[in-house]
Amino acid sequence: MPAREGRDIVVNFVFDTIEQLDVTGWVAYPAAAYAQECKLPGGEMGAAYSHARWAPAGTDPIDDARRISDYWESLGMYVYTVNADTTPRVYGRGGPVLRASFDTDAAKHSYRIGAIMPCGPGDAITLNGEDIAKQEQGVILPGDDEGESNETRYWMTTPTPQPSDQ
Secondary structure, eight states, rough: OOHHHHHHHHHHHHHHHHHSSSSOOOSSSOOOEEEEEEEEEEEESEEEEEEEEEEHHHHHHHHHHHHHHHHHHTTTTTEEETTSSSSSSEESSSSSSSEEEEEETTTEEEEEEEEEEOOOOEEEEHHHHHHHHHHHHTTOOOOTTTOOGGGGGGHHHSOOOEEEEO
């Protein structure tokens, strides 16, 4: 599958995963889906799109991790969970994506869902350049946060308060 087609699949996978949770405020951070370089089975270079979204942490991370695990298993993915009794992280392989993860204790007390597609034909630099050019023209690409400003991501970029040294 060409890498560009993989972009739509990985974005849909992340959004469908989010729908399994009762958590709001999801944003793409730092940006929409992007391509990275990878090697195709024959050794030539290809591209694989990945996408991640972040939200303020939910109130029941153990149940949320169970929901994600059950959902990914229903998609035919091999799934395993670490820290299942405290701050679960769910990892999955296969199904519609190469691999995915759900972290209930990501940066700044947030949830993070991310996934990457298998390597496909395409040049990551060219694909990203084309995507950026379209975004600069105002085109909303899969995974973009339509109408969202950088202020919306304020909770992700504000420094976490540190305990006083006194």
